[in-house]
Amino acid sequence: APAPAPAPAPAPAPAPAPAPAPAPAPAPAPAQPYSPIALLTLPAQVPPINAVGTLIADPTGPIHVEHRTADLLETAPVARDQVLSDTSYVAATEWQEARERAANALVESSVLLLVAPRHHGSTTFSFRLLAEETDEEVDLHVVETSWNHPLASKLPAQAKSAYVLDLQDSDRDRINRTFLSHLEKYEQTLNKNGSYLIITVTPEIWSHVAGQVPAWLKVVRLSNYPRALEVARKHLSAHGHTSLLEYLNDTTVQENITDWSPVRAVRLVDEMIALRGEITREAADEGVDPSSYEDHLQSEIQELAGGWGEILNIRFADSTKISTLPSTESDTTVQVLDVDDRCLSLALAVRHSGPMSQIQDDAQRLSDILAGVNSTSLEKSADKKRSVDLKAVLAGVGLRTRLNTIGADVHYGEAQFDSPNYGEALLIHVWDQYHPLHERLIRWMVSCGGEGSTADDPAVQAILNVLAHHQDDSQLTKVRDEAAALDRLSVATAVLVGAARDEHLGRRARDFLYAWSDNKTSETQQLVVAACRELIEDQPGPALIRLRRVADNAANSQVSNDILNAFNAAAANPKLTGWFSNAVSEWQSQAGKASSPAVNLGVLALMSVDEDGLPWLLKGAGPKPDVASALRELLADLDNYPDVINAIIRWLRADDGSIYYHVLGLVQEAVADRVGLKALAQLINELGKVRERGGSSAGTQLQDSIGADPDLGVLPLGDPTA
Incomplete structure (x- = not known):
């Protein structure tokens, strides 16, 4: 029988529907920049120079606007969105109760006093509280304490603003009953303006007025801090x-x-x-x-x-009682160091690394300073030691062995500690344990700084690390004094600049610069100028205020010249030119008819700036000082501002003489009043060197223009030189 036909093959199963393509993974959120709230309080923005305190006396009725500039404390804006987005912020349970009380207090009063020890994070706490509890249209500001003692009249009170003011200096920031009394009227002004102020005070400052608190004032204590x-x-x-x-x-x-x-x-x-x-x-x-x-x-x-701590406690133990201790947890026997090796350790800690001979010299200088050798005679002491008997040195331990004993390695004559962090820990340990040595340690560290020191100088870094670790801003005055005595201005400048840029030392450093700016000692004023010249790019507002104070109180012509150089640098910076010009214009308005060295130097600096081949001051719009009035002040005091004549000559020749007659007209207007005859004769003589296209000199034209004056026309000014 025939085989049965094979069963038909089953129809192929329909192909499965393609799986839906997976949804693209969401792009990772851009990483937030690391900007903790403490860093946000640094005055790093170019402020509008006319951001004066505006007080609204009665918002519901006629508006009275009172402008106050010179007498108000400085403020710097703090970005609300950055405060709220700070990913490093800790919403600590330790702060919860204090936060609730503070939030309730701000509902009842526009002023809150927050009592907190230093290092507790009170500034961070305050800004986070204001950012979360106030309306979005309220601007946040940090207030700089540029005063000799607290005055409620100096507190800013702009509408829709929330301020944080830190009072930490037991001398300059000490509040009293009068301040608290005046604070009540200020609180009423803030309330009308929809503004707030949180004042943080240390327990030391608060203790003087704790029993005199008026009933209206809300006080909250911040006793704990995040773990x-x-x-x-x-x-x-x-x-x-x-x-x-x-x-x-x-x-x-x-x-x-x-x-x-x-x-x-x-x-x-x-x-x-x-x-x-x-x-x-x-x-x-x-x-x-x-x-x-x-x-x-x-x-x-x-x-x-x-x-x-384990190693340092042994190495700095009482060397008069024990010479060695049992081994630590490491397999190395750690020895108690004698005084010379302690000096050697500190020398290497400051340098981080360096030639053995340099480390030894630094250690010897420290030993001399600790022994009371006057800093001015250190060089003589070094010369004397070249002639003493040195046999005892050969009888002692060699330098390389001593360096090994203190935990250092030596390679090709260069010494450094085994651990990169040990040196800083050693400095902090000594600063912590030996308080009577602070002043002499500062003197020695300043002496270790090189000529032209910058922020990278190891000595500068060592000073800043110690002061920042202990929040010991009081030593900045000692740094200034020792730098002056040792002719190390650059070291003090670098330390002050570094401190001003530190989120914890910054406000106090700027306070010092403000207080020192009207100090009549030229060395101190030169320090302020040098520091503020560096700070003007990243902290322009505070820096310029201090430069202005120095300019108006300059100790001598060298300080004035330093100010002019600083102003020249600011005016020549395209990012700052317009802002700087605006500032000088404001100063000129405030001075009125009175002469102001700051205005004169500011205008002189702006006269050196060109744009597209033409003087910047004579171009374009924007707030600028009155040039004719400024020239009048400068020409009336040629002994102090001789550079103005060269600046005028440069203007006359600018752009191949295209603005010659415009400039000459400004000069004619300037000399019409208050310019002395001697200065006028000198000006005419110097302008005789400049000729316009027709061949006539600017000096002749200026003399002819004033010839009709009945007082000046008959004076024997002579012929301008060709």
Whole structure:
């Protein structure tokens, strides 16, 4: 029988519908820049120079506007959106009760006093509170305490503004009953304007008025601060260094930082990041995988958190009682250091690294200073030691061995500590433990600075690190004095600039610069000018205010010349030219008919600026000083402003003489009043060097223009020189 036909093949199954394409992954949110609230309080923006305090006396009726500029404290804007988006902010449970009380207080009063010790984060607390509790149209500002003592009349009160004022200096910021009494009227003004003020005060300042608090004034105490571990974690994440978070889980680290303030916790974060960078560079130099250094990194972070306390406590133990101690947890016997080796340790700590001979010289100089050798006789002391008996040196321990004893390595004559962070910990330890040495340590560190020191100078960094760690801004005056005595102006300048840029030392440093700006000592004024010249690009408002104060109170012609150079730099900066011109115009308006050296020097600086080949002051729109009036003041005092004649000559020749007659007209207007005969004769003689296209000299034309004057026309001015 025939085989059965095969069953027909089943129809192919329909192809499955294609799976829907996966939705594209959302683009990662752009990383927020690391800008903690404390950094936002630095005056880093170019403020409008006419941002004066505007007081609305009665918003519901006729508006009375009162402009006050010179007598108000300085303010700097703080961006509300950046305060709210600060990813490093810790909403601490320790602050919850105080925050609720403060929020309720702001509902009842426009002024709040927040009593908090330094380092507790009161400024951060205040700005976050204002950003969250006030309306969006309210602008946030930090107030600079540029005063000799608190005055309610100097407090700003712009409409729709919220201010934070930190009072921390026990001398200059001490409040009294009178201040609190005047504060009530100020609070009423703020309330009408829809504005607020939080004043943070230290317990030391508050103790003088604690029993005199008026009933209307709301006071909140901020006694606790966020846990250091939480602060460190938040800041590491905000920095983008989440890979370092695991090191904070170490129990040794956590135990060591339990009682730390938020400020110290943030410094630990900076140190951890710097340490990771150092170890990564070291691994790259040796051509090995950085992961092989993980154990080393962990031990270094443990030492950071412990402040190298175990080793430093032994090395700086009482050397008169013990010479060595049992081994530490490491396998190295740590010895108690004698005074000479302690000086050697400090010298290397300041330098970080350097030639052995330089470290030894620095150590010897420190030894002399601690022994009371006058700083002015240090060089003579060094000369004397060249002729003394040195056999005892050969009988002692060699320098390389001593460096090894203090924990340093020496390669090719260069010495440095085994750990990059040990030196800073050593300096902080000595500063903490030996308070009577502070002034002499400052003198010595200033002496270690080189000529023309900048922020990168190790001595400058050492001073700033110690002061920032301890928030010890009182030593800035000592830095100034020692720099003057040792002829190290550049060291003091770099320290003051660095302090002014620090979020914790900044306001106090700017306070010092303000107070010193009318000091009649030329060295102090030159320091203020040098510091403010560097600060004018990133802190233009405060810097220019202080330069103006120096200009109007200059101790001598050298200081005035320094001011002119600083003004020249500001005027020549395209980002600052218009703003600087606006400022000079405001000064001129405030001075009225009175002469102002700051206005004169400001105009002289602006006269040196060109745009498209023409004098900037004679071009375009925008707030500018009255040129004719300014020239009148300058020409009336040629002894102090001789450069104005060359500036006029340059203007006459500008753009191949295209504005010759315009400039000559300004000069004629300027000399019509108040210009002395001697100055006028000198001007005519100098302008005789400039000829217009027809061949006549500017001096002749100026003399002819005033010839009709019955007083001047008969004077024997003589012929202008060709």
